[in-house]
Amino acid sequence: MKLAVVPGDGIGKEVIPAALRVLDAFGLDIEKVPLEIGYGKWERTGSALTDEDMSIIKDCDCVLFGAITTPPDPNYKSVLMRLRKELDLYANIRPFAPLANVKLPCNKKVFDFVIVRENTEGMYSGIEELHENVAYTTRVITRKGSERIAESACSIAKKRKKQITIVHKANVLKSDSFFRDVCIGVVKRNGISHNEMLVDAMAYDLILRPEKYDVMVTTNLFGDILSDVAAALVGGLGLCPSANIGDKHALFEPIHGSAPDIAGKGIANPIASILSVKMMLQWMGRETEAQVLGRAVDSVIAKGIVTPDLGGSNSMMDVSDAISKIINVLP
Structure with a gap:
């Protein structure tokens, strides 16, 4: 399984590494292909998503995507729109159910x-x-x-x-x-x-x-x-995952944006990205691992290990590390 990893901009650069730490706790044979795509790249090079980037992504089975900043500039082309169109990711699946212990x-x-x-x-x-x-x-x-x-x-x-x-x-x-x-x-x-x-x-x-x-x-x-x-x-955008599904490819992402106001502070909620990994595992046919991940998330929230948006005082990595540790001990 080959996975394109696209953190993007803003808090995407934080929550995707946090989600990958959780994924790594399962020890699965997944080849990760990191790609720099987004507004930051556009500012530096004039292109947010190159043809070479698209070629690499098309060679992967699926994408784990963070968030992209989209400026009010007519010369800037939406990265997500291009990805969805060229990969023909015609179905955006967004599940909504309360997580245990979330107010x-x-x-x-x-x-x-x-x-x-x-x-x-x-x-x-x-x-x-x-x-x-x-x-x-x-x-x-x-x-x-x-x-x-x-x-x-x-x-x-x-x-x-x-x-x-x-x-x-x-x-x-x-x-x-x-x-x-x-x-x-x-x-x-x-x-x-x-x-x-x-x-x-x-x-x-x-x-x-x-x-x-x-x-x-x-x-x-x-x-x-x-x-x-x-x-x-x-309970907020920081809890909401999504899947973009096509016949040949899939892309998994939190539904939140790049949140530049909190980027770099280490307080972004990683749960949406981590639950996007859960959806990715289900798409891969890894239902057992997906259920373990879901139970680990519930357990961490029950212990009160949450970021400020949920009323907690923990950092993003505190949450990610706690979920990873629970995965290692759950049956």
Whole structure:
């Protein structure tokens, strides 16, 4: 197994090494290929992600990714958008369930849902024009893209409660009517029960009644926004992992950004990156190791070994080291 390691910018340079220490505790035969990619590289060389970088990544099985700073500069091209498109990582999988012993800021209800976000088109298709007095962004929704993200949602739903919520804005956007109709067709063919929600109503109801939902499938922008809403329910972005899955490659990353305000202070929460490693282990077929990792995270939180965002006083490496030590003693 060959793993491309891309820390990126800001706290990405801290949380990814912390996550790798946890991965190393399992002693697996994984070849790590470190790559410098991101805004820092762009500032120095004029290119955040080179063709050579892409070639190396395509030669790897999967990617462990940190975070990227994206400046408000029209000459800067999004690294993640290029990776998702060129690797065809069309399914962004973001699970949300409270971790044991984490104080929930918004809701004390028990919930466990997954947001399945189309990852390569929609408002993030990258087709834009910027002029002096007007700017254009083209929203692309294709049958192929809608069908395969719906199939991904069905695959996940079949292993859970077999319930899918299709999230859209079809009352305003014709392209969302198309997305909804294609998704309904796929869901029915798979024998999965479904309902649908307008995205604004979904954001409202997700806060009030998260326990109602199991698997949500939606378009790129809506999935991005709803994921941050959901992160508040579980205790913050520092706890939320994600997987970007394609037919040939996969990329695993925390959903948080580069957080330049706390970069270099050693206080970033590494749990999102560590749980992204858990998702990577599951993708590799290493379910036993993934479950051990999850139990180790729960144990460390229960002991109160947490970073300041969770009310603790521990450093990022304190958390990472504690999880690694528990992995070494768990059966």
